[in-house]
Amino acid sequence: MPAIRIETRRGWIGDRRCNIIRAVQRALLTGLxxxxxxxxxxxxxxxxxxxxxxxxNGPSYLVIEIKLFSGRSLVAKRRLYxxxxxxxxxxxxxxxxxxxxxxEIDPVNWGLGGLPASEPYLGFKIDA
Numbered sequence: 001m002p003a004i005r006i007e008t009r010r011g012w013i014g015d016r017r018c019n020i021i022r023a024v025q026r027a028l029l030t031g032l033x034x035x036x037x038x039x040x041x042x043x044x045x046x047x048x049x050x051x052x053x054x055x056x057n058g059p060s061y062l063v064i065e066i067k068l069f070s071g072r073s074l075v076a077k078r079r080l081y082x083x084x085x086x087x088x089x090x091x092x093x094x095x096x097x098x099x100x101x102x103x104e105i106d107p108v109n110w111g112l113g114g115l116p117a118s119e120p121y122l123g124f125k126i127d128a
Contacts, residue, residue, distance in 0.1 A: 001112065002028060002039045008062035009053065010045035016091060017043055023087035024064060031080025032072065061097040069117065070104035077102065 004024060013020060021041050028039050053061045064084060072080075085095045107118035 001110075001117075002032065002034065002066050002068040004028070004039060004041040004067075005065045006041065006043040006062055007051070007065070008043075008045055009051055009059060010047055012059045013043075013045065020088070020091060023090065024084065027080065027083035027087045028066075030083040032068070032076060056096075058094060058097050060091070060093045061099075062093070063099045063101060065101045065103060067103045067105055069107045069110065072102075072104075 006020065006024060021043055024041055025039055028034060029036060066080075081100055084100055085098055088098055089095070108116045110117040
């Protein structure tokens, strides 16, 4: 169950929040091959004076931080990065304005229903 946080500057998304969240979710389904309902995504928008962006990036620059179980292959990660860029291009977001950060967590360090995620059957492979 990846946990995703999208962070960006306030003002450019407007009423497309849900659409952007759904686009990132579709990218996760494509890239990581997880079940349809197996992710938690939040979108945070900051006032211009509360975030410093790298120079050269446009107003739609965003960072997508994905916390996930460790063990995904480089092939799966490449597929995920490409799927994110592909999905977000529909909103006019240039590939150079998309930064994706994976934070890999050992399943023993992630609790699900009172158990380490390494114990219950998750319903999908994490080493794909």
